[in-house]
Amino acid sequence: MRVMLISNSGRPFLEHCRETMAEFLKPRRRVGFVSAASLGDERLYCERVREALAPVGLEVAHVYWRTDPLPTLESVEAIFVGGGNTYALLQRLRESRLLGAIQERVHHGLPYMGSSAGANVAGPTILTTNDWNVVALERFEALGLVPFNINPHYLDTDPVMAPGSETRDDRIREYHVVNANSVFGIEEQTMIRIEDGVATVAGRGRVKVFRRGAEPVWYAPGERLPYP
Numbered sequence: 001m002r003v004m005l006i007s008n009s010g011r012p013f014l015e016h017c018r019e020t021m022a023e024f025l026k027p028r029r030r031v032g033f034v035s036a037a038s039l040g041d042e043r044l045y046c047e048r049v050r051e052a053l054a055p056v057g058l059e060v061a062h063v064y065w066r067t068d069p070l071p072t073l074e075s076v077e078a079i080f081v082g083g084g085n086t087y088a089l090l091q092r093l094r095e096s097r098l099l100g101a102i103q104e105r106v107h108h109g110l111p112y113m114g115s116s117a118g119a120n121v122a123g124p125t126i127l128t129t130n131d132w133n134v135v136a137l138e139r140f141e142a143l144g145l146v147p148f149n150i151n152p153h154y155l156d157t158d159p160v161m162a163p164g165s166e167t168r169d170d171r172i173r174e175y176h177v178v179n180a181n182s183v184f185g186i187e188e189q190t191m192i193r194i195e196d197g198v199a200t201v202a203g204r205g206r207v208k209v210f211r212r213g214a215e216p217v218w219y220a221p222g223e224r225l226p227y228p
Contacts, residue, residue: 002111003145003194005119007152007186007205009083014052016189017115020202022056024193025078025111032063032076034102036092037084037117039134045082065096073101076110083116086129087137090121094139103143112145116152119186123149128175128183146194147181147228154185154208169216176212183210184225192225199227 004024010016025031033049035042042064050060061076063069073079079102081089093099106112114122120129121142128149157167172183186192187205201207201219209226210216219225 001106001145001194002109003106003122003192004111004113005122005146005150005152005184005186005192005194006113006115007119007154007190007203008188009115010189012052013048016204017191018053018056018058020191020193021053021080021113022058024113024195025058028077028111029057030059030061030075030077031113032073032079033060034063034065034069034079034081034089034093034098034118035084036065036096036098037082037086037089039085039088049080049082063098065092065098069096069098070101073098073105078111078113079105080113081115081118081121083118085134086117086120086126086131087133088135089117090126090140090142091135091137093121099143103145106143106145112143119150119152122146124181125149125179127179128172146199148209149175149179149181149183151183151185154187156208169210172210172216176210180212182212182226184208185210185216190221194227197228199225201225 035045038045046062122145125140128151185208190203190205207219
């Protein structure tokens with residue numbers, strides 16, 4: 001499998017990662033964009049993606065979950081799942097039958113790219129998302145493309161936080177009381193690239209790897225991550 005997990009879209013939109021996306025996909029050029037995480041205007045969201053990726057030669061087709069998305073998915077050379085609300089995204093992927101279809105195609109070689117919520121759903125579950133469950137989702141099993149859970153937009157503990165405030169690390173420790181798999185915290189403007197069974201850090205920031213019963217470890221750009 002070939003997988004790229006992106007913490008955020010950034011500003012200007014996708015500028016920090018689009019060159020890497022194009023290089024990751026080469027020679028593929030036709031990308032299917034899944035907008036289902038958005039709770040706003042999805043067609044406008046797709047247009048933003050299309051405009052942002054055009055300068056690096058990528059063509060975008062809208063894999064729109066509301067209108068029979070499976071034929072469009074079959075026609076593309078790569079898939080890009082955008083950000084928004086992770087719970088809404090997973091609910092819509094199930095309702096539209098995209099969840100199983102994406103799993104199958106990626107396991108057969110279709111490159112997968114996910115930003116924010118799109119990165120979250122690449123793991124076994126979405127239990128380490130930062131989002132609120134505004135759609136009252138009751139099942140949290142996701143694509144399972146990677147064995148670790150993802151925490152995008154990761155922020156290290158801020159020493160000026162109010163005393164006693166819960167940190168991101170606290171929440172991940174609570175996750176590990178119940179769950180055994182690793183959690184990868186991805187800083188902004190940072191990516192995880194998985195190719196040929198090797199996972200590496202790309203972009204401008206770092207990835208913090210949390211393992212049950214162990215101290216977390218930072219990995220810098222270019223470094224190899226513990227995978228699988």
